[in-house]
Amino acid sequence: MxxxxxxxxxxxxxxxxxxxxxxxxxxxxxxxxxxxxxxxxxxxxxxxxxxxxxxxxxxxxxxxxxxxxxxxxxxxxxxxxxxxxxxxxxxxxxxxxxxxxxxxxxxxxxxxxxxxxxxxxxxxxxxxxxxxxxxxxxxxxxxxxxxxxxxxxxxxxxxxxxxxxxxxxxxxxxxxxxxxxxxxxxxxxxxxxxxxxxxxxxxxxxxxxxxxxxxxxxxxDGICHVYVHEDADLKQAVDIIVDSKTQYVAACNTLETLLVNEQAAATLLPLLKAALDNKEVRIKGDAAVRNIISAETATDEDWKTEYLDYILAIRIVPSLAAAIDHINTYGSGHTDVILSTTEAAAKTFMTLVDSAGVFWNCSTRFSDGFRFGFGAEVGISTAxxxxxxxxxxxxxLSYKYKLLGHGQCVTDYASGKSHFTHLPSEEDCPI
Amino acid sequence: MxxxxxxxxxxxxxxxxxxxxxxxxxxxxxxxxxxxxxxxxxxxxxxxxxxxxxxxxxxxxxxxxxxxxxxxxxxxxxxxxxxxxxxxxxxxxxxxxxxxxxxxxxxxxxxxxxxxxxxxxxxxxxxxxxxxxxxxxxxxxxxxxxxxxxxxxxxxxxxxxxxxxxxxxxxxxxxxxxxxxxxxxxxxxxxxxxxxxxxxxxxxxxxxxxxxxxxxxxxxDGICHVYVHEDADLKQAVDIIVDSKTQYVAACNTLETLLVNEQAAATLLPLLKAALDNKEVRIKGDAAVRNIISAETATDEDWKTEYLDYILAIRIVPSLAAAIDHINTYGSGHTDVILSTTEAAAKTFMTLVDSAGVFWNCSTRFSDGFRFGFGAEVGISTAxxxxxxxxxxxxxLSYKYKLLGHGQCVTDYASGKSHFTHLPSEEDCPI
Incomplete structure (x- = not known):
């Protein structure tokens, strides 16, 4: 046929x-x-x-x-x-x-x-x-x-x-x-x-x-980020980063670029490198990262890349605002995470990052229909x-508007003979 | 710039x-x-x-x-x-x-x-x-x-x-x-x-x-229909049809094609013609219509036409099912009306007609953001x-998913160490 x-x-x-x-x-x-x-x-x-x-x-x-x-x-x-x-x-x-x-x-x-x-x-x-x-x-x-x-x-x-x-x-x-x-x-x-x-x-x-x-x-694309704020719990950060990167590398909700606040970098990066080495993850870093740990060189191209592989790009950023700007510039609007112990930082991040999923202190990998409790999913939309x-x-689903009348014409409302009430109702549509 | x-x-x-x-x-x-x-x-x-x-x-x-x-x-x-x-x-x-x-x-x-x-x-x-x-x-x-x-x-x-x-x-x-x-x-x-x-x-x-x-x-396109069922209140029908056609002819929610059940046609059409003649509306009809009142000849092309003018195409249909089929074939999915005194017919029409607005016993012209009580509208979508x-x-508006955690990793749920509860909540997002 x-x-x-x-x-x-x-x-x-x-x-x-x-x-x-x-x-x-x-x-x-x-x-x-x-x-x-x-x-x-x-x-x-x-x-x-x-x-x-x-x-x-x-x-x-x-x-x-x-x-x-x-x-x-x-x-x-x-x-x-x-x-x-x-x-x-x-x-x-x-x-x-x-x-x-x-x-x-x-x-x-x-x-x-x-x-x-x-x-x-x-x-x-x-x-x-x-x-x-x-x-x-x-x-x-x-x-x-x-x-x-x-x-x-x-x-x-x-x-x-x-x-x-x-x-x-x-x-x-x-x-x-x-x-x-x-x-x-x-x-x-x-x-x-x-x-x-x-x-x-x-x-x-x-x-x-x-x-x-x-x-x-x-x-x-799923170019997902984790941003480690200056006050993050660093032990927790290592676990979440490893999970986000390695729990399943070929998924669209896998971490691709890690952003680290410059105040957290010197302590976090060595701990993190040990954990990522265990999982055989290649690290690409900007110059500031390579001052702290050994890593391949990351370029602008890396910030735009969905590796879907055991590779992690890391950039050191001076502030929360710089992290948000990086994500809104290079991200794909899929899922982005802030690790922080303060609600104010989380709120700023979750309001200003323009992505489908904005998470606080948990793995990017939760971004999934089954894990969200939807029963199943037909896909993950970045639109x-x-x-x-x-x-x-x-x-x-779509929807339609059902209007149930008794002979009403618009002429009567235009002339002022009838008036709209526009009262919200809790009633279900009877037909 | x-x-x-x-x-x-x-x-x-x-x-x-x-x-x-x-x-x-x-x-x-x-x-x-x-x-x-x-x-x-x-x-x-x-x-x-x-x-x-x-x-x-x-x-x-x-x-x-x-x-x-x-x-x-x-x-x-x-x-x-x-x-x-x-x-x-x-x-x-x-x-x-x-x-x-x-x-x-x-x-x-x-x-x-x-x-x-x-x-x-x-x-x-x-x-x-x-x-x-x-x-x-x-x-x-x-x-x-x-x-x-x-x-x-x-x-x-x-x-x-x-x-x-x-x-x-x-x-x-x-x-x-x-x-x-x-x-x-x-x-x-x-x-x-x-x-x-x-x-x-x-x-x-x-x-x-x-x-x-x-x-x-x-x-x-707004190719909107009114269908007059066999049991419609014919006096009311004339008023609604005239309002739908003439209250403002250049709007997308204006009536373009009228469908009349064959059992209502002989009584309705002469009454309607008199009312439309008063408003100087040209009538185009199929052969069955022209057997009852004088009208220009309507062709298949008319069923697909948004006149935005004082012209009304009329077709006589043998049944409710035929009316629904006509609307789903030639309509634009904008606004379609059934005139009937029985709820069962209205329900069938409103369920099976695949349009943004499906109305019962009122004018097509109500399909409008102001009249719907939305305050204002940016347009009327037929998507x-x-x-x-x-x-x-x-x-x-769009939406985003905010996920607030305490260090959770997907590995623990995949291994069975942790379990999802998926409990619906009425709580508003705290941040």
């Missing part, structure tokens, strides 16, 4: 899907969990085929690990679906109510976005997490996973389609794309698709943004519109 | 502006109101110069009327500023709080978007409304008004700059652009500008979207992300 036709089908399905009640969508989620359980053997067989082909193609070990979808991982995603079922129905919630006049009531009510296109990496669990988040929030979804997971994603999609059909979810709400040509065609379907979520490298996200008129909500930071169900 | 430098200045001002408290921004608003009052004579003189030049250039009467900025209009905008001062401080509001673990508390807190570029029509009152909404919400703003209002906007900008400087608002937060070249240059400044709001025709908004990497929140429908202060 041509992509345009598939986009139209997804859009057509999104209309009745938006009108399903929470119980029906939960029944669909339950049917998916059941289908995954029943099809476990076939899913593992498909995944084995993907693994064998990818091994033959010399895919690296970390990627092979992400591609693996065994009984344990299947159980994990089934568990995740049961958690999602427990969450409140996100649709039809009244976010604001105002009596415009007697018998003329306005309600702002949550609704799905519509049709979402997701382009993601090779983890088959992502296929399940994204599609179930979309179902819970009433959105149609077109998914394009990594080429390596072709067979696995194919059977996962069929399992989900079969399961949700029996539960009364409109057919066509979920579709699996398999080729780059499909993706290119999808990016042109702005009449049918409301949002594209690309997950991958910064360059990839930029490419998608530059090649589509559809709004894009993407990860971009400032719609959704910022880890994006869970909330980021998959 | 070059636009890039001006963008950088606006961005630099946006950081301390985001940290001002509500009282300071209200003091800025009060100073603007005072400055407008004191400069009334000079503002009127500047506006007279704009009017004289525009008359010499044969600007049409409706546009001249919009360009006029006399003592009455100045008093109106001053009144509007006082209303805006009364509104709650929109910044620093805690929208969500979760205890991730004991001593590790997450808060979702409202903050400004940053720097907003607005391109708008020739109404000088829009200059004041937009800039004061931006100040109240802590955003820097670059404004490009209509060429016709050049002298007026220049003195308005200077008045606002002088007033807010004395009130402690960071200099550079507001800047007035005067040329198309400035606009072109602004559209390229994605490193400094977070959002572009174009106000104008659909083609103009599309042009802006196609020529900038900055997110755009724009008006687009489904970030802000939908009339956009007031809320649409000028």
């Amino acid at each position: 041509q992509m345009e036709e598939r986009g139209r089908i997804a859009r057509d399905a999104s209309i009745p899907l938006a009108a399903t009640d929470g119980e029906t969508r939960n029944a669909g989620l339950l049917a998916i969990a059941k289908g995954l359980k029943e099809n476990t053997a076939a899913i593992i067989a498909a995944n084995n085929a993907d693994m064998a082909r990818s091994q033959a193609e010399n895919l690296g070990a970390p990627l092979l690990k992400r591609l693996t979808f065994d009984a344990d991982k299947i159980n994990d995603v089934i568990q995740g679906i049961h958690s999602l079922i427990e969450l409140d129905n996100p649709l039809g919630a009244t976010k604001m109510a105002t009596q415009l006049d007697e018998g003329l009531d306005l309600y702002k009510v949550t609704c799905p976005i519509g049709v979402i296109g997701v382009i993601f990496e090779s983890r088959p669990d992502a296929f399940i997490q994204i599609s179930t988040l979309c179902l819970k929030s009433g959105n149609s979804v077109l998914l394009k996973g990594g080429r390596e997971a072709l067979e696995t994603n194919r059977i996962l999609c069929k399992t989900i389609q079969d399961a949700t059909r029996t539960a009364g979810i409109p057919e066509g709400w979920i579709q699996n794309l398999e080729t780059r040509e499909d993706v290119t065609a999808m990016l042109a379907l702005d009449q049918y698709i409301d949002l594209i979520i690309p997950r991958g490298s910064n360059d990839f996200v930029k490419y998608i943004m530059n090649n589509s008129n559809i709004p894009v909500m993407g990860h971009a 400032k519109l719609h959704a910022r930071g880890p994006v869970g169900l909330d980021g998959l | 070059q636009m890039e430098e001006r963008g950088r200045i606006a961005r630099d001002a946006s950081i301390p502006l985001a940290a001002t408290d509500g009282e300071t921004r209200n003091a800025g608003l009060l100073a603007i109101a005072k400055g407008l009052k004191e400069n009334t004579a000079a503002i009127i003189a500047a506006n007279n110069a704009d009017m004289a030049r525009s008359q010499a250039e044969n600007l049409g009467a409706p546009l001249l009327k919009r360009l006029t900025f006399d003592a009455d209009k100045i008093n109106d905008v001053i009144q509007g500023i006082h209303s805006l001062i009364e509104l709650d401080n929109p910044l620093g509001a805690t929208k969500m709080a979760t205890q991730l673990d004991e001593g590790l508390d997450l808060y979702k807190v409202t903050c400004p978007i940053g720097v907003i570029g607005v391109i708008f029509e020739s109404r000088p009152d829009a200059f004041i409304q937009i800039s004061t909404l931006c100040l109240k919400s802590g955003n820097s703003v670059l404004l490009k008004g209509g060429r016709e209002a050049l002298e007026t906007n220049r003195i308005l900008c200077k008045t606002i700059q002088d007033a807010t400087r004395t009130a402690g608002i960071p200099e550079g937060w507001i800047q007035n652009l005067e040329t198309r070249e400035d606009v072109t240059a602004m559209l390229a400044l994605d490193q400094y500008i977070d959002l572009i709001i174009p106000r104008g025709s659909n083609d103009f908004v599309k042009y802006i979207m196609n020529n900038s990497n900055i997110p755009v929140m724009g008006h687009a 489904k992300l970030h802000a939908r429908g009339p956009v007031g202060l809320d649409g000028l």
Whole structure:
């Protein structure tokens, strides 16, 4: 089938899907969990085929690990679906109510976005997490996973389609794309698709943004900072810096540049170097850093670099204000941390640093949908519109204004015959 | 000054502006109101110069009327500023709080978007409304008004700059652009500008979207519908249709296509025709309409047309479902109305019609920030992300996640030494 036709089908399905009640969508989620359980053997067989082909193609070990979808991982995603079922129905919630006049009531009510296109990496669990988040929030979804997971994603999609059909979810709400040509065609379907979520490298996200008129909500660079203020607890600082840098180096919420107040540097840096040496982290520092510890030379280019590796850039700064300025200049607006024992310094930092996550005395690595308690995430947004930071169900919602009247015309308000009351109300929308 | 430098200045001002408290921004608003009052004579003189030049250039009467900025209009905008001062401080509001673990508390807190570029029509009152909404919400703003209002906007900008400087608002937060070249240059400044709001025709908004990497929140077409269900109160229907079509024909929330259930058509259309003839509205109808009343021929092209004129397209539909399908196919997702005496029909319509405004038994013309009680609006969005429908202060906000810890590292949660509690909280962020 041509992509345009598939986009139209997804859009057509999104209309009745938006009108399903929470119980029906939960029944669909339950049917998916059941289908995954029943099809476990076939899913593992498909995944084995993907693994064998990818091994033959010399895919690296970390990627092979992400591609693996065994009984344990299947159980994990089934568990995740049961958690999602427990969450409140996100649709039809009244976010604001105002009596415009007697018998003329306005309600702002949550609704799905519509049709979402997701382009993601090779983890088959992502296929399940994204599609179930979309179902819970009433959105149609077109998914394009990594080429390596072709067979696995194919059977996962069929399992989900079969399961949700029996539960009364409109057919066509979920579709699996398999080729780059499909993706290119999808990016042109702005009449049918409301949002594209690309997950991958910064360059990839930029490419998608530059090649589509559809709004894009993407990860971009995560150039995250820790700033050590002059009054920080230095023992705690070493632990947090090591955790932020090494707990998982390939993540977007990993520390890339450490800023140290000049009053803390002489004491902190030797302690820190010992701890980072233990973890085999290469240190790049400015001249002031290299006066205190041995390190490679850091240049301006380093402040702009997301290493995603066991490398840490360190700069000594004269003040809190200089740290904030560095972060707002070179950062990517992802997650930035201040280590300090005074609330005033933390408050200044958290107010002036223009990032999705501003943390005080804890690791950058907490910036994550699961750790934030969102159940799951579709990604972490560094954009400032719609959704910022880890994006869970909330980021998959729009809203509409429902106005319930009794024959009111604007002419009467313009002429002064009628008057607006504009009374805020706590009432939920009755229909 | 070059636009890039001006963008950088606006961005630099946006950081301390985001940290001002509500009282300071209200003091800025009060100073603007005072400055407008004191400069009334000079503002009127500047506006007279704009009017004289525009008359010499044969600007049409409706546009001249919009360009006029006399003592009455100045008093109106001053009144509007006082209303805006009364509104709650929109910044620093805690929208969500979760205890991730004991001593590790997450808060979702409202903050400004940053720097907003607005391109708008020739109404000088829009200059004041937009800039004061931006100040109240802590955003820097670059404004490009209509060429016709050049002298007026220049003195308005200077008045606002002088007033807010004395009130402690960071200099550079507001800047007035005067040329198309400035606009072109602004559209390229994605490193400094977070959002572009174009106000104008659909083609103009599309042009802006196609020529900038900055997110755009724009008006687009308003192809608004009224659907008359078989059980509608027909007397009420005539009033609402006439109001929706004629109360102000050039607005985006004006009725363009009327859909009539075939069971209501024979009775409604003759009554309606008499009322529309009174208002000199041209009627275009499909064949079924023309079997009942005399009308010009409507084609498929009419269902896609925003007339912004005394013209109404009418189509007879066999069912509620057909009406919904027509609106979701040809509509622009702006505002659509059902006239019906049964709640079930209204509920179906309001759930399945995918528009920013879905109204029951009232005029399309209520779709407006002032009428919705938002105080003012920066525009009406037909997009489904970030802000939908009339956009007031809320649409000028982003949020950040503040996480307050005591040395927590992710390693301890990954190893099972520590456990997330994920307890929802009602607490406001303490810093």
